Amino acid sequence: MTATLVEAPVAPTQSTAGRPVPVSRVYRFELVKLFAQWRVRLLIIACWLGPGVLVFGIQQQATLPSDTLFGRWMHTTGWAGALVTLGFAGTWALPLLTSLVAGDVFAAEDRLGTWRHLLVAVRSARRIFAAKALASVTVVVLLVAGLVASAVVGGLLAVGNKPLIGLDDHILSPGDAAGKVFLAWACVLAPTLALVALGLLGSVALGRSPMGLLLPVIVALGMQLAQILPLPVAVRFALPGWAFIAWNGLFTDPQQLAPLLISIAVSLAWAILATALAYLLFLRRDFTNLTNDGAGRRAVAVGVLPMAALLAATIGIIAASTGAAGSGIDQDKVQQSLATAFAHLYRLQEDQLHRPPVTEAQLQTTAACIKGDGLVANEGPGNDWRCTVTWHIPGVTITGQAIYQLDVNANGRYIADGDGPKEVNGYFVVQTPQGDEPNPLWQFDGNVDLLPSH
Structure with missing residues (x-):
């Protein structure tokens, strides 16, 4: 007869039993959860390979997308392909990426019914929110880095490091073109963060509803429609989507930096407010009720009204500080x-x-x-x-x-x-x-x- 020794479980000490898990550990755990999703893996592969393949293929064709900004110069320099990709990304790719990542990061726990387990393990709703928000931003930034790296490599391989014709048709040296291309991509991180924050807000406020997942896409499409309409300049600049267009000013001589700086500030203001609203709504949730996923008229009102107030205040500030009126085109x-x-x-x-x-x-x-x-x-x-x-x-x-x-x-x-x-x-x-x-x-x-x- 043999005896089997079984190690007895060690009880947590008094100093660690009620202490919340550090944000860094929860952040790593949330990253693992995101990277484990098949759609996130596909997005990473698509962002790091797709633009380069498309840009390389387009630059081998006789017909170029001349109706797209910098599209007519894709046979002339490899840097034009990265700017064509940037225009497409601001219109379609970045809103979709933020929806698929940030728009589902909280709602996924509602669908799986894992909130109580996560709260018991972490013991801090604040740290859960911070970890999920940081993980979402990390993945989105990784996807954006893939878009720009892939597009630049594809363009340079197809055409080479040649001078670029600017938006007012002055010639930029290869080094100047490279710096402005990467700066333009860095500038669109601001409106991308605003869309991430809206995704977090929709995921918290709308719970299992598909509208939470689609909120960044819907808002982005609405802002694109607004940019097409003959709206006053102050209204146009007060929308964070303008930053997806304002980078054009980097490629003029002299550079049109004022619209770009205004759009970046507006985008960051939207990002901060939307994140703060999502945080407040998340802390007020009743996690003991499995049927309560945060959705409701009160949650929607708390999310919509402050954003509308920010838009109105921003329009007034821009109009007063810049003197912009009408279409701005004379x-x-x-x-x-x-x-x-x-x-x-x-x-x-x-x-x-x-x-x-x-x-x-x-x-x-x-x-x-x-x-x-x-x-x-x-x-x-x-x-x-x-x-x-x-x-x-x-x-x-x-x-x-x-x-x-x-x-x-x-x-x-x-x-x-x-x-x-x-x-x-x-x-x-x-x-x-x-x-x-x-x-x-x-x-x-x-x-x-x-x-x-x-």
């Missing part, structure tokens, strides 16, 4: 922006045609624009802007003129389409070190600063 701004872009590209065209170099001071470029054939006010967005660009040709006494049709969006971006003479802004191919490219003066993008010029 005749003088359009003319100045078009003349600047044309002068930059004219010099590029002269270089590509192997003609003597000229300076912008020599060109003395000006533009005269009207909207709707003069039948409407010369302000606001629309595809009925018609402009005549005039410049001085060095060495001769005559002046040159070119006609452009402009499609100006409500967010200030416009596409200029050459309408003659064909020798200047018509479609023809020029030889560049990268190969044959369309005439740079044929079609190009530009941007109007919506804030008043001082």
Whole structure:
């Protein structure tokens, strides 16, 4: 007969029995739970591989997404692909990622009925909230890093580290382009954090309801719709979604930093308030009732009303501090922006045609624009802007003129389409070190600063 020794369980000491588990341990546990989900693993693979494959494939095609910002330059430089990816990510990818990660981090416990077990193990609702919020942010930042890394690598492998044409069509060196591309991606972290915070709020306030999971996507789609509408500038800037557009100002000369800084501050304010509301609602939940998942009119009201008040206050502050009114698009701004872009590209065209170099001071470029054939006010967005660009040709006494049709969006971006003479802004191919490219003066993008010029 043999005896079996069984180790007796050790009772917790008095110093550790009631002590909450450290946030770092709970944070690691929440990370393990997130990475164990098949959808998160698929998202990581997709973000770290998908953009690079798509950018590389697009840059091998003859047809480029020229209707997308920087899409027409994807054959010219590898950095354009990262900016095209950024535009797509701000519209679709980042709202979806934040919904799938942050929008379900609390609701998953409701579906599984594991709140009481988690509270018994951690012994602190505050630390549970902090760990879940930090874990969600960590995963989202990892996904964003994958998007930018994959897009940059794919673009550089396909085309190479070449100069980039800026939004007002000045040339950025490869080093300058790289710095601004990574800075643009860093700037969109602010609105992404705002969407993460809204996902946390929806997950806490709406519980098992699918609306909690979809809240960041719904809010993002609503903000995109608002940016399309002819809203006043103050309303446009007061929405965190504007930060997904304001990075455009990094690629102008001089840089349009005021809209970008305003949008980052607004996004961080939304992120802080939404996180605070989610925290308060989470602490007030009754975890002893298995049928109570936090959803209810009171929870929704507590979440919606403060966010609406923040929006109203932000609109008032921006309007008062910037003096912005109306659409922010007027005749003088359009003319100045078009003349600047044309002068930059004219010099590029002269270089590509192997003609003597000229300076912008020599060109003395000006533009005269009207909207709707003069039948409407010369302000606001629309595809009925018609402009005549005039410049001085060095060495001769005559002046040159070119006609452009402009499609100006409500967010200030416009596409200029050459309408003659064909020798200047018509479609023809020029030889560049990268190969044959369309005439740079044929079609190009530009941007109007919506804030008043001082």
